[in-house]
Amino acid sequence: MADSGDKSHIYYGAIQLEGLQDRGKADKDQDIDKDEGEDILMEDAAAGAAAGGGEEGEHEMELSEAAQESIAKHQRTMQAFSQQQRAKAIAAPTQDMDVRKMLRQLGEPITLFGEGPGERRQRLKELLAKMEEEDPDALTALLGQHLAPPPPASALPAAGGQSISKPPSALVPGAAAREPVVPTSIEEQTSVFYTEGSDALKQARIKIAQYSVPAAASRLRRERLLRSKLDPLEYEESLRDYQTHLQSFSVSVSQVGDDRPLTGGSFAPNDEYLATCSWAGLVKLWRLPSCDAAWTFRCHTDRLHGVAWHPAYKGGTEGGRAPANIHIASGGADMKVMLWRVPEDGHEPGTVAEPAHTLEGHEDRINRVAFHPSGLYVGSTSHDLTWRLWDIHTRQELLLQEGHARGVYPICFHPDGSLAVTGDLGGAIWVWDMRTGKTVLPLKGHVKQVLSIDFNPRGCFELATASDDHTVRIWDLRKRKSVHTLLAHTKLVSDCKYEPRRGRFLLTSSYDCFAKLWHPTDWKCSKTLAGHEARIMAADISNSGSMIATVSFDRTWKLWTTAGEWTGMDIEHLVD
Known part of the structure; x- marks a missing residue:
């Protein structure tokens, strides 16, 4: 191997040092020329930009129409996002009636086709956000008219060592004023608050407790x-x-019940009468089992949606027909609850033109009415997002209960009188403690409006709810959840009722024109009742369990009976 001197590489084969050195020098010169060329191009581009650019500079800096449209679209999106963020931060009213009033004041439509309360409130917030951007002072003045400042926390007693603020609107009963309140601090948002109820409400809760505790023990x-x-x-x-x-x-x-569609039907506790209500605004009593027309109660000025019997009604002329002689309650689209007396025996059937009492306070149509098991109070639900409790002796509104986000439809009291269960058109169900006013628990499962609720009298811990999602759900209050779902009908389920004595079957009715009877443990359909030509609006079971009534949109009601009396085992004699 030849000596390569200071070279750091060892070459095999023929060594041509001079050729290799010439090739390396050429490559190095080529790299230098390339770098210098790039520097020159960059200097020329910078100079062109500084000088305003020639034809070629203008061609490089000009944006295409697609790029300009993309940039404009991005700016619009960011602007809309910023407006949404501002809308979220604005304290708009929560009550639908207040939202409508503010929209009217702004000169906007109070409702659009197919628009719900939540969508309406969101539209208001977007309008307020736009108003805040254009004229903040006008927005402040507008909100000042609708949102009152909260009272100081020192005006209320402390509870549990925490400061208590008292906003007029709360989910706790007894609110007198119901305008929303704008929180002014984090402490106020997280502090305990309540709305002080009236003394009449306090006394009513005591009476309900005194009734429910012995009833539960029995x-x-x-x-x-x-x-x-x-x-x-x-x-x-x-x-x-x-x-x-x-x-x-x-x-x-x-039987043809009225000139307009029927909306409700209820058996008297003694099975003497069937009461029906209709869109004509009439309550009619039909004597059973002949089904002859007995009495017509005429005073409502709009469609009726609910009718209920006093639980202590016995009929006849003997005493104890009902406290304060109130026998029937009705409610409708005229926003009134009317209390009626059934004329005593011996009077000729006819028309009763004046109710015993009229209860007013709801701000929208009334959907359902129900008597408390004690017979001292009547509850009503409404599209105004509230349900209310009334004293039938004093005709006083004891409780205005908020909490639902949609119109409240069904209401049902526990057989002991301790609980109330309400459902709304958004599918939510709430269980309320009548003795304390607290919300016991929500029942979540239905995806559409809830239209009927009923307790199973056997055990009183089971609850059935009917919904627009074509199902009936069975709830176990001990487990706080739905334990069974019945795919009951092919359309909206309008009503559900347990057999009143022992809950030996469940009755459901639907807009598919059928009513069905269900086994209460394995939930198999025992019988389908077919005969109506239009949707069934409501159904009820007599106290004896031997009669069923269905009322329909076809203006008729039908009485269904068994072929004979039940001769099997009767468990009632075991406890008599």
């Missing part, structure tokens, strides 16, 4: 006695035989 004693004397297998066999008996239900009478 029911539990009865259940324990039945459990000790009743063989479960024997009871299940009897229940199966009873489902066979239900298959004998058939139409006994079909």
